Amino acid sequence: MRKGKLFVISGPSGAGKTSILYKVLNNIPGIEFSVSCTTREKRKNEINGKDYFFISKENFEKKIKSNYFLEWAEVHEHYYGTSKEFVNMKINEGIDLILDIDVQGGLNVMKQNLDAVTIFISPPSYEELKERLVSRKTECDKDIEIRLKNARWEMKEFTKFKYFLTNQSLNDSIKKLESIIIAERLILEKSQYDDILKKIIGG
Numbered sequence: 001m002r003k004g005k006l007f008v009i010s011g012p013s014g015a016g017k018t019s020i021l022y023k024v025l026n027n028i029p030g031i032e033f034s035v036s037c038t039t040r041e042k043r044k045n046e047i048n049g050k051d052y053f054f055i056s057k058e059n060f061e062k063k064i065k066s067n068y069f070l071e072w073a074e075v076h077e078h079y080y081g082t083s084k085e086f087v088n089m090k091i092n093e094g095i096d097l098i099l100d101i102d103v104q105g106g107l108n109v110m111k112q113n114l115d116a117v118t119i120f121i122s123p124p125s126y127e128e129l130k131e132r133l134v135s136r137k138t139e140c141d142k143d144i145e146i147r148l149k150n151a152r153w154e155m156k157e158f159t160k161f162k163y164f165l166t167n168q169s170l171n172d173s174i175k176k177l178e179s180i181i182i183a184e185r186l187i188l189e190k191s192q193y194d195d196i197l198k199k200i201i202g203g
C-alpha cells in the first residue's frame with residue numbers, strides 16, 4: 001500500500017502559510033493537517049484540538065523528555081512541536097499530512113529522512129510582512145517585533161527547501177500549493193508497481 005506523504009510548509013510568521021493551508025485542505029481530498037502542541041496563548045478564533053493542542057510549559061517539557069515529538073522548537077519565545085505518533089499513524093494509513101511549522105522545524109524534519117516535500121512560503125517583501133503582522137492584530141507590539149527579527153534569519157534558509165513560493169496573491173498561492181501536492185502525488189513509487197499492474201491487466 002502507498003504510504004502517506006509529508007508536506008512541510010515553512011516560512012516567516014505572517015507570510016500567509018495558515019490562510020493558504022486552510023483553503024488547500026478544503027479543496028484537496030485525502031490530505032490532513034498535523035495539529036501541533038504549543039505553549040502559546042490561544043487566540044480568540046482558535047479551537048483547542050483543531051488549530052493546536054494548547055498545553056502548559058510543564059506538560060510540553062515532559063513530552064520532550066518522553067520523546068513524544070517528531071520535531072519541536074522554541075519559536076518566538078513559545079514552544080511548538082509535532083507529535084511523532086500522530087504523523088506515523090497517518091502516514092501508515094496512507095493519508096497525506098501537511099505540517100505548518102517554523103523554519104527550524106522544517107530543517108529538523110529534513111534531517112530525518114522522511115522523504116518530506118518541503119515548501120518555503122515567503123512574503124513579497126519585509127515591508128509587506130510588517131504590514132501583515134500589524135494589520136492582523138493577533139500579536140502585541142513586542143511579539144510583532146520578535147517575529148520580524150526572526151524573519152530575517154528564517155528567510156536566509158530558503159535555499160534548503162525543495163519548493164519556493166512567494167505569497168503575493170492568496171488565490172495564486174493556493175493554486176500553486178495545490179499544484180505541488182497534485183504533482184508530488186503523481187510521482188511513481190516502487191510500492192505501487194504491483195497494485196497498478198493488478199488493476200490494469202490483472203496480474
Ligand code: 5GP
Nearest residue numbers: 013036072073075080081082100101102105
Ligand atoms: P503562530 O503562533 O503564529 O500560530 O505560529 C508561530 C510559528 O510557529 C509559525 O511559523 C508556525 O508555522 C510555527 N509552528 C506551528 N506549529 C509548529 C510545530 O509543531 N513545530 C514547529 N517547529 N513550529 C511550529
